[in-house]
Amino acid sequence: MTASPGSGPRAQTPETSAAEAAFREADALLSAGDFDAGFAAYQRAAEGGHRRAQVELARMHLYGIVEGANPVAGVDWLSRAEAAGNPIAAYLMAMVALGGALAPRDQRINERLRLAIDEGLPPALRAAAIHFGRKPHPEDQALCIRLLERAAEGGDRVAACLLAERLANGEGTPAQPEAAEDLWRQLESQGVARLPAVSAGPPRQAGSTPRHLALEDVLSAPSSTVLSKQPRVAVVDGLLSADECRLLIATSQPMLRGSQTTDPDTGDAIAMPIRTSSDASLDPIQEDFALRAVQLRLCAAAGVDLVQAEHLTVLRYEPGQQYRPHRDYLPPATIARDGPQAGNRMRTICVYLNDVEAGGATEFPGPGVSIAPKAGSAVVFDNLLPDGSPDPDSVHAGLPVDRGVKWLGTLWLRQGRYRAF
Numbered sequence: 001m002t003a004s005p006g007s008g009p010r011a012q013t014p015e016t017s018a019a020e021a022a023f024r025e026a027d028a029l030l031s032a033g034d035f036d037a038g039f040a041a042y043q044r045a046a047e048g049g050h051r052r053a054q055v056e057l058a059r060m061h062l063y064g065i066v067e068g069a070n071p072v073a074g075v076d077w078l079s080r081a082e083a084a085g086n087p088i089a090a091y092l093m094a095m096v097a098l099g100g101a102l103a104p105r106d107q108r109i110n111e112r113l114r115l116a117i118d119e120g121l122p123p124a125l126r127a128a129a130i131h132f133g134r135k136p137h138p139e140d141q142a143l144c145i146r147l148l149e150r151a152a153e154g155g156d157r158v159a160a161c162l163l164a165e166r167l168a169n170g171e172g173t174p175a176q177p178e179a180a181e182d183l184w185r186q187l188e189s190q191g192v193a194r195l196p197a198v199s200a201g202p203p204r205q206a207g208s209t210p211r212h213l214a215l216e217d218v219l220s221a222p223s224s225t226v227l228s229k230q231p232r233v234a235v236v237d238g239l240l241s242a243d244e245c246r247l248l249i250a251t252s253q254p255m256l257r258g259s260q261t262t263d264p265d266t267g268d269a270i271a272m273p274i275r276t277s278s279d280a281s282l283d284p285i286q287e288d289f290a291l292r293a294v295q296l297r298l299c300a301a302a303g304v305d306l307v308q309a310e311h312l313t314v315l316r317y318e319p320g321q322q323y324r325p326h327r328d329y330l331p332p333a334t335i336a337r338d339g340p341q342a343g344n345r346m347r348t349i350c351v352y353l354n355d356v357e358a359g360g361a362t363e364f365p366g367p368g369v370s371i372a373p374k375a376g377s378a379v380v381f382d383n384l385l386p387d388g389s390p391d392p393d394s395v396h397a398g399l400p401v402d403r404g405v406k407w408l409g410t411l412w413l414r415q416g417r418y419r420a421f
């Protein structure tokens with residue numbers, strides 16, 4: 001990758017003063033909570049060629065911040081800013097393109113990410129660190145550490161958590177317990193909670209030459225082992241790396257709240273004794289490249305497209321907490337309200353994010369299958385019969401945790417497209 005803003009033919013044009021004024025006005029309006037007027041002001045600035053306004057306008061379109069937002073228009077604005085060399089636009093385009101729906105999932109993703117890395121964008125540095133961290137070559141491991149350091153220096157707290165754990169455990173670097181402890185103390189003083197121990201085994205991703213960023217290497221999932229044919233239940237070992245497990249935990253930890261369940265009669269989300277864990281559902285606006293890459297691999301393991309996935313949910317069970325026997329398919333009232341075009345939840349993938357000291361297995365009483373949590377491994381199961389109707393035999397439970405804590409990531413996968421990108 002070559003271009004960097006401020007040099008060469010792709011240099012950014014200086015913003016005109018009218019566009020700059022509209023951009024500032026938009027910022028002020030948004031700070032005051034007036035989203036519609038802010039959107040309109042960004043639109044004026046964007047049409048005047050203001051690159052940052054184009055990016056902000058694109059985000060409002062992509063994430064549906066205002067009435068009339070349109071993800072396709074979001075991608076158009078990103079393309080314009082990207083063509084002018086804006087690295088944030090390139091990063092966001094890479095993130096959108098992972099879904100394959102509004103931009104092709106092709107080689108340009110690597111090029112875009114490289115541009116954003118060259119510009120030192122912390123979420124791009126973090127995503128690249130996690131990418132190289134999956135590869136066993138010592139040069140890739142060393143690169144992972146360096147990229148985490150750069151992201152952490154750029155203020156990325158999740159990267160700092162990942163770095164602290166690698167320093168503590170001597171992953172990709174000699175163990176440095178004191179440096180790890182210092183980093184954790186700094187993070188704790190900023191309100192960041194420590195991570196549970198995660199040991200997903202050594203990096204094992206086969207693939208390309210060291211130090212070469214090639215996302216296609218890490219997007220394919222290892223093969224699965226079928227435990228039951230009817231209902232279909234399979235496990236996939238070694239799906240996520242320790243960094244990826246930690247990424248999900250560190251991202252969701254500040255957002256955890258008591259779990260809710262869908263009332264089968266009304267479709268409302270309510271607290272019910274069936275599910276006593278805490279959870280966080282990640283809104284698309286909270287996603288970054290690394291989180292989407294992880295979800296893409298989960299979807300590959302489940303054999304569905306990323307756009308069929310509901311938002312990623314991360315659950316935490318403390319001792320005694322459980323998810324009593326239930327089925328994941330939705331009542332018609334919920335489907336009518338939330339993605340009627342997407343149909344029902346055809347499949348579920350749950351990935352274990354840590355090893356549980358005792359208890360916490362996922363149990364399918366029908367076929368008599370029980371899966372013990374193992375960091376980085378996943379269970380995939382069908383909720384519907386081949387004709388698309390709900391399968392009552394898909395009943396399953398998260399058994400109570402006896403000792404330790406259980407962290408789990410769940411994607412509920414619809415029959416059709418649920419996400420815009």
Ligand SMILES: O=C(O)CCC(=O)C(=O)O
Nearest residue numbers: 323361362397398408410
């Ligand atoms: O905690 C478990 O093992 C199962 C979780 C589950 O059933 C779900 O997330 O739908």
Ligand SMILES: [Fe+2]
Nearest residue numbers: 326327328396
């Ligand atoms: Fe479930």
